[in-house]
Amino acid sequence: MGRPKRQDEPYSDAMSLHSSAGDSSSVPAPYIDDDAPELDINDLPPNYSDVPAPSEVSVSIPMPMPMIGSAMNETVRPDDFGAKVVVDHESGDQSWVASSIEDPARLEDYINRLAVSPPRPYMKLVGTHTATTRDSKGKEEKNTVTDFDVMVELTPYLFSDAAYRESWSRLRTAEDGEKTYRGTILARRAVGDRSIEGVGHDLQHPLQEWCHRFAASPAGLKRFTFRRRMVGFDAEGVKHRLVELVRRTNYRGHLRVELVTKDAHVHFYNEARINRWRLTSWIRWLFFLTLTFIFTWPYLFLRTKRWEVVEARWPFSETDLWGNKKYISISEEQWYNMWAQVICRAVLEKRQTLLDQSDLRRAHEGDPAFNTGSESVDGALGLFRAGMNAMNEVNRQLGWGGDC
Helix, strand or coil, rough: CCCCCCCCCCCCCCCCCCCCCCCCCCCCCCCCCCCCCCCCHCCCCCCCHCCHHHHHCCCCCCCCCCCHHHHHHHCCCCCCCCCEEEEEECCCCCECCHHHCCCCCHHHHHHHHHHCCEEEEEEEEEEEEEEEEECCCEEEEEEEEEEEEEEEHHHHHCCECCCEEECCCCCEECECCEEEEEEEEEEECCCCCCCCCCCCCCCCCCCEEEEHHHHHHCCCCCCCCCCCEEECCCCCHHHHHHHHHHCCCCCEEEEEEEEEEEEEEEEECCCCCCHHCCCCHHHHHHHCCCCCCCHHHHHHHHEEEEEEEEEEECCCCECCCCCCCEEECCCCCHHHHHHHHHHHHHHHHEEEEEEEEHEEEEEEEHHCCCCCCCCCHHHHHHHHHHCCCHHHHHHHHHCCCCCC
């Protein structure tokens, strides 16, 4: 059985990353790949047309799609000798210093290739409380204690089919009416823009034109930023439900729920000695420890011309012209029903980890029976598990995580 036909993609005036060169429409023609390997329907998330209304959500919970690793973001690198690439291991942001980026065609090619990799959004829940202790002299000392720190990745739900890399991702450039960096020190609208007065329409310049403008700029220090962003996700609604979920466990500490995105930015710096220095760790630490950053930071800020005019948008959902919302994979309601039990369990167990499919499977299938080959060991482990479950239940009843 061949691969099923792709569904029609929603209308957008932005450029699709899956459009062929020279197409007059942003929506690619459907095709059939008869040589594609056979897929089990259970391996695929539900189509957006199959998503039920929130009141009709079934108790049965679909399994998530395969996780997308950060290695996807590491396959594109500058091809000129001696180029410098610095990756922030916390955020996944990249900074390049390369002479090739001042070639408009090569810069455009880099961005098109980087746009194929998705951003990596996470729902992050952190609970803390303040513990007050006294030393031998009776002096009070307050410390912040982390009760739990759990994350769930949303990247798999930006694809309708992760195996075939099918998504609704599109490159978008800034409109004239948007306030952003356009080869300037400060963000501003395009010169001569009349949209703020209600006259005319916002114009979008193609990526090729922005690459030529960047290359033609005589500025000594330049930075062109490419951004990836998830759109169409009701982050505030999901945050509200997760806060309620944690508070129902009678947690009394300080709770922070946020949407964080990794691999979101790639900064292109022109080849210049100062740009190499600004990305060298030991030089940055030297300026910080000697407090000379007080003088160098204003210099770099005023000397660097910035472009932030292009982004790759990865829709979680899109709304058509008639107001109908369509999902690329699953809805926020389905996502919450899938992960709520897993998150609640991780919070009560005070875990600090990234939750994955193994946690999802364990939460919905129950704990496996111990089978070490020794009845006494199995019994002891069973009693320990029962004790932990009892403690979690006591926490639910009496409250836990408050300042002390």
